Amino acid sequence: MDRSNNHTGKRVFIVEDEMIQAVILEKTIEKFGYEIVGKAKSGEKAIRMIEKLRPDIITMDIQLEDTIDGINVADKIQQYYLPEVIFITGNSDSLNYTRAKEVGFVAFITKPVQKEELKTALKKCVLLKEKGAA
Numbered sequence: 001m002d003r004s005n006n007h008t009g010k011r012v013f014i015v016e017d018e019m020i021q022a023v024i025l026e027k028t029i030e031k032f033g034y035e036i037v038g039k040a041k042s043g044e045k046a047i048r049m050i051e052k053l054r055p056d057i058i059t060m061d062i063q064l065e066d067t068i069d070g071i072n073v074a075d076k077i078q079q080y081y082l083p084e085v086i087f088i089t090g091n092s093d094s095l096n097y098t099r100a101k102e103v104g105f106v107a108f109i110t111k112p113v114q115k116e117e118l119k120t121a122l123k124k125c126v127l128l129k130e131k132g133a134a
Contacts, residue, residue, distance in 0.1 A: 009129035010034040012122075013055035015046045015073060016088070017065040025059055025088070025113070032119055043068025050077050057125045062089040062096055071096065074103045084125035088113055 012034045016022040019041075026036050037053050040046035043064045050058065050073075058077070060070040068076075074085050085105045089096065092110040100108055106128065107121035 009056050009126045010122075011037045011053075011055045012057045012059065013037055013046075013050055013053060013083075014039040014059050015041075015043075015064065015070055016059070016061045017041045017063065018061075021061075021111070025118075028113075028115060028118060029059070029122065032122060034122060042066040043070070043073045046070075046073050047076055050083070051080070054081060055083055056129050057084045057086065057122065059086045059088050062087060062091045062100070071099045071103055074100075074105070078103065084128055086118075086121045086125065088118075 010033065012029050014022055014025050014036060016025060016039070022039055026039065030036060037055050038049050040049050041064065043066050060074055062070040064070055070087065077083065086107045086109060087100050087105050088109045088111065090111045097108060106125050109117055109121060
């Protein structure tokens with residue numbers, strides 16, 4: 001990918017415990033013109049890496065490979081800065097949706113991910129970032 005592109009507001013971090021899903025997300029998001037700045041499979045690793053990298057957008061699975069789920073990760077991160085969050089999950093039950101809504105998100109996408117739905121959510125994140133910077 002050409003790194004000379006303008007990635008302002010387009011730096012994405014992927015939190016996903018399924019390797020194949022993470023690779024698909026990475027390739028798809030890059031094709032849309034966004035920069036992937038990192039990936040994590042566990043909540044603990046995600047928190048550490050996101051704190052250092054400060055991405056603009058986070059795609060967040062809810063069920064992760066450790067005891068901290070994606071909703072808790074988003075909540076902890078938002079205590080020190082406010083990235084745009086897109087939850088991408090197979091756990092679309094009302095409890096998880098309600099918990100995610102309390103933390104806040106731009107989109108709540110159910111797997112399997114539809115490319116156009118993801119593209120729309122990413123564009124909305126960039127618009128929100130631009131609006132917040134104005």
